[in-house]
Amino acid sequence: MNNSNEREGLWQRLHKERAKGEAIRLALAYGGDYLDGLPSRRVFPDQAALAALAAFDEPLPDEPTQAAEIISQLHKLGAPATTAQGGGRYFGFVNGGLLPAALGARLLADVWDQNAALHVMSPIAAELEAVCERWLVDLLGLPAGSVAGLVSGTSTATLCGLLAGRNALLSRLGWDVNAQGLFGAPKLRAVLSGGAHITVRKALAILGLGAAQIETVPADAQGRIDRQFLPPLDQTTLLILQAGNVNSGAFDDFAPLCGIAREAGAWTHIDGAFGLWARACETTAHLTAGIELADSWSVDAHKTLNSPYDCGILLCRDREALVGALQASDSYLQFGAGRDGMLYTPDMSRRARGVELWAALKSLGRAGIDELVAQLCRRARQFAEELRAHHFRVLNDVVFNQVLVACESPALTTRTLERLQDGGECWCGGSQWHGEPVIRISVCSWATSPDDVRRSVAAFVAARERAAASLA
Ligand SMILES: *Cc1c(COP(=O)(O)O)cnc(C)c1O
Numbered sequence: 057m058n059n060s061n062e063r064e065g066l067w068q069r070l071h072k073e074r075a076k077g078e079a080i081r082l083a084l085a086y087g088g089d090y091l092d093g094l095p096s097r098r099v100f101p102d103q104a105a106l107a108a109l110a111a112f113d114e115p116l117p118d119e120p121t122q123a124a125e126i127i128s129q130l131h132k133l134g135a136p137a138t139t140a141q142g143g144g145r146y147f148g149f150v151n152g153g154l155l156p157a158a159l160g161a162r163l164l165a166d167v168w169d170q171n172a173a174l175h176v177m178s179p180i181a182a183e184l185e186a187v188c189e190r191w192l193v194d195l196l197g198l199p200a201g202s203v204a205g206l207v208s209g210t211s212t213a214t215l216c217g218l219l220a221g222r223n224a225l226l227s228r229l230g231w232d233v234n235a236q237g238l239f240g241a242p243k244l245r246a247v248l249s250g251g252a253h254i255t256v257r258k259a260l261a262i263l264g265l266g267a268a269q270i271e272t273v274p275a276d277a278q279g280r281i282d283r284q285f286l287p288p289l290d291q292t293t294l295l296i297l298q299a300g301n302v303n304s305g306a307f308d309d310f311a312p313l314c315g316i317a318r319e320a321g322a323w324t325h326i327d328g329a330f331g332l333w334a335r336a337c338e339t340t341a342h343l344t345a346g347i348e349l350a351d352s353w354s355v356d357a358h359k360t361l362n363s364p365y366d367c368g369i370l371l372c373r374d375r376e377a378l379v380g381a382l383q384a385s386d387s388y389l390q391f392g393a394g395r396d397g398m399l400y401t402p403d404m405s406r407r408a409r410g411v412e413l414w415a416a417l418k419s420l421g422r423a424g425i426d427e428l429v430a431q432l433c434r435r436a437r438q439f440a441e442e443l444r445a446h447h448f449r450v451l452n453d454v455v456f457n458q459v460l461v462a463c464e465s466p467a468l469t470t471r472t473l474e475r476l477q478d479g480g481e482c483w484c485g486g487s488q489w490h491g492e493p494v495i496r497i498s499v500c501s502w503a504t505s506p507d508d509v510r511r512s513v514a515a516f517v518a519a520r521e522r523a524a525a526s527l528a
Contacts, residue, residue, distance in 0.1 A: 066120055079123035080167065086131040094143045095503075098480035105136035144501060144508035145482035150302065150330045150359050150458075153501025158363040161415030165408045172206075172408040175394030185410035186395040191417055195425070196335045196355075197348055198371055203378060205370040205400030206409040210329035210354045213370035214296075215259040216378065216402065217352030218246075221294050221323030222263050224351075224377040228291060228321070234383060238264050246270045247287060248296040249308065251279035253327055256296050265294075277490075278306040278453055283313065291321035299344055300331020303487050303496060305436075305458030307331060311346030324350040329368075330359035330500070331456060336422075337429035343455065352378075357409075360429060360457070362502050363416035367409045370400070428502055432457040435499045435509050442513040448520075451489050459497040460489050463520055469493045471523035472516070479519060482512035 073079050111133050140146055142154040170178035172185065189204040207213050222244060223233045229242045246265050248256055250272050260270060276282045279301035289295060295317045297308040310326070317324045326332070326347055332355035334340035335347065347353065351374065357367040372378040379399050391399075398404050420428060436457045440450045443461055451460040463469045473486045473495045487496045495516075 073123040082127045090135055097140050099140045099145050099483040100480055101137045108133050109137050144504040145512050147497045148483050148485045150498045152359040153362045153503050155362045155416050157419035158412045158416035162364045162412040165411035170408040172406045173398040173404045174396045175392040176390045181408035182395045184414040185397050188410050188413045199373050202371050202373050203375045207368045207401050208366040209368035210356050211255040213354030213368040214327055216370040217325040218259050219381045220372050220377040223381040225323055244292050246294045249273050249275045249281035251275035251301050253302050279304045280306045281308050289317050289320035289322040293322035295322050295324045297326045299326055299328030304452035305456035307343040314346050314349035325352045326350045328355045333360040333429050337426045339430050357413050361416050363412050432499045435504050438509045439497055446517050457499045461495040466493050472520045475519035475522045479515055481515040
């Protein structure tokens, strides 16, 4: 831009791109095409689509680019390099599908461009957060008065739960972290299972608890904390339990463990990133018996609930412990009578996640959430049965949505997974289970039909044939 006339041209153009909704209408048209093609596209991009990404690798342009051109470039070159996560045959990691109403709500909220830090910044965002908090506490059967913080994911949610716990334990020992800091504070310990998720150790490290303060309890064959090895707990203990092991989907035995922890004055946090939703389904609720005895819980809406990325939730029994740990105030902030979302999260400026969360919950309702969870479990069991019928080994008890699969030999398993990932018909990740490589299936999308499972099992069989031929 070398003179002011040209700059005026730029603002005129931005006004036009906004007023006529040019950019968003184009994005919606392309997005609609994408959704229509989702069931039939490759689940992982092919080599040509990956190679075409090189077109993005340009220097930052000196001159502005029209919105329409930006959106078109994304559609043309970006869309083919996506993974078809919202289709029916993506089983990698624990990545949920996408509910139409939640997607629509997310897009609308993006158009509104609200900052959900304070009620006064966005009354609608604050209102829907408060509604979600109430609905979730009810749906998950948590203690009345528990509060929710909407964050980016379970990593941050767990960090917040353990932060509240750390400060609460220290406070009971007569130490005020906000006033005195951590240096010289009484020592705390963390007790967790050998099957705990890596994000738990990350959160503990951020909070000042390293390997020397962590006591790892051996896990049983399914990845549950083995109670016979539980060390004595006390009022310096953070106990971390798990609803849904990231490999096997197994649930810790909450009722006795939480009971022991309460008795001892420990703080219990439950990592329920995808598994806490079991509580909202009649046929799986028994897996979560006793979670209401814990102090804090983390769960992702972007996993089992199928709301858009990114939406994690921290729930905490003790409002004061959480808000006190995340305290921040300054004279320019205007806290109000309504809900001020930033009080419950480490962030200040935040997008309005409550909008899509509310939409996801309302679009399914209690019965729909029950059915969603039940269906994911049914499809996982279908996978296990059909794979066994084709002489694959299923290594875990399929209690939820996770299935761990192996072939006759570790080499054949590894090669089969490579062929499966290359094939593009479905996508699974790999892992190690009791020292053996496994193909890891996570059924996470409402869109996965019985036929998607059958097609995927056929892809497993074909991949194993090609793998065996290549090893012969
Ligand atoms: C996914 C997952 C996490 C991490 O959650 P993010 O939303 O990715 O931060 C933690 N624990 C378990 C059991 C998970 O499945």
